[in-house]
Amino acid sequence: MTATVIDGKAFAAKVRGQVAEHVARLKEVHGITPGLAVVLVGEDPASQVYVRSKGKMTVEVGMASFEHRLAIDTSEADLLKVVHDLNNDPAVHGILVQLPLPDHLDSDLVINAIDPAKDVDGFHISNVGLLGTGQKSMVPCTPLGSLMMLRDHLGSLSGKSAVVIGRSNIVGKPMAQLLLNDSCTVTIAHSRTADLPSVVRQADIVVAAVGRPQMVQGDWIKPGATVIDVGINRIDAGTKDDGSPKTRLVGDCDYDSCAAVAGAITPVPGGVGPMTIACLLANTVTACCRANGLAEPEGLTA
Numbered sequence: 001m002t003a004t005v006i007d008g009k010a011f012a013a014k015v016r017g018q019v020a021e022h023v024a025r026l027k028e029v030h031g032i033t034p035g036l037a038v039v040l041v042g043e044d045p046a047s048q049v050y051v052r053s054k055g056k057m058t059v060e061v062g063m064a065s066f067e068h069r070l071a072i073d074t075s076e077a078d079l080l081k082v083v084h085d086l087n088n089d090p091a092v093h094g095i096l097v098q099l100p101l102p103d104h105l106d107s108d109l110v111i112n113a114i115d116p117a118k119d120v121d122g123f124h125i126s127n128v129g130l131l132g133t134g135q136k137s138m139v140p141c142t143p144l145g146s147l148m149m150l151r152d153h154l155g156s157l158s159g160k161s162a163v164v165i166g167r168s169n170i171v172g173k174p175m176a177q178l179l180l181n182d183s184c185t186v187t188i189a190h191s192r193t194a195d196l197p198s199v200v201r202q203a204d205i206v207v208a209a210v211g212r213p214q215m216v217q218g219d220w221i222k223p224g225a226t227v228i229d230v231g232i233n234r235i236d237a238g239t240k241d242d243g244s245p246k247t248r249l250v251g252d253c254d255y256d257s258c259a260a261v262a263g264a265i266t267p268v269p270g271g272v273g274p275m276t277i278a279c280l281l282a283n284t285v286t287a288c289c290r291a292n293g294l295a296e297p298e299g300l301t302a
């Protein structure tokens with residue numbers, strides 16, 4: 001079997017198109033422009049790329065973008081003041097603090113200072129609790145994007161057996177919760193799970209979010225299963241003509257061997273990654289609609 005490739009880049013473009021349509025309607029009918037504020041502390045190169053990309057796509061879908069770039073030695077009090085001001089700014093419907101934060105800053109404290117209604121990352125403890133109890137919440141973007149791709153590819157997920165490999169607060173746990181809310185039978189596995197290959201082999205749906213390059217092998221996959229690879233790992237790939245080191249991006253799955261067995265698979269790059277930013281934009285529109293007591297965009301929430 002050769003797996004169908006689930007094209008996250010194309011799917012994300014479709015989601016951004018839906019967001020843009022909804023934003024246009026909000027402006028035209030209600031005179032409201034959704035606004036997203038992104039806070040970046042320090043100069044981590046990857047974070048700078050993601051923040052730039054978020055700002056660009058926010059503007060492309062017609063929303064207002066507010067960028068706050070703070071020095072690496074920003075104090076916790078100063079960062080909390082920025083968050084507090086954004087909480088009280090009526091033009092801002094979504095707030096995101098780019099992670100990771102520098103070591104001297106307490107991420108949990110900062111994230112929990114965001115107004116939960118504006119927490120478009122879905123990381124605030126209130127949103128975690130709401131999702132965990134099946135209530136309306138802001139849903140973390142990477143798991144939301146993964147869920148959208150699964151629903152689009154498989155239709156109903158009810159009764160399917162799903163294994164999530166990885167137990168992070170940002171991906172593994174919320175992903176498992178979303179699958180459970182869609183009536184899957186869910187196992188959360190991780191790097192210390194005993195006989196991980198045979199656990200994974202039971203699954204109709206495999207979500208790999210363990211952060212280990214190419215760990216999941218094709219012979220772990222049940223024939224025909226749907227594989228969502230959340231991993232983004234940069235590995236060595238020899239040297240360039242000028243002798244400098246070359247790198248490439250790989251997921252948590254060994255793509256070729258998994259694609260030979262799976263029914264469908266997301267590639268890396270071009271799979272889940274692009275959906276993360278598309279879902280951030282979707283969450284911002286959702287937050288804006290909720291703040292104004294308006295109907296939420298269909299198909300863009302969990």
Ligand SMILES: Nc1nc2c(c(=O)[nH]1)N[C@@H](CN(C=O)c1ccc(C(=O)N[C@@H](CCC(=O)O)C(=O)O)cc1)CN2
Nearest residue numbers: 050096097098099100121141269270271273274276277
């Ligand atoms: N506050 C947050 N911080 C971080 C999050 C997040 O959701 N909220 N996620 C990641 C980084 N991230 C967005 O912030 C992100 C990562 C990767 C991609 C993406 O599109 N990746 C591409 C490959 C890009 C490349 O070539 O390097 C892909 O997979 O195709 C988008 C967003 C950590 N921090």
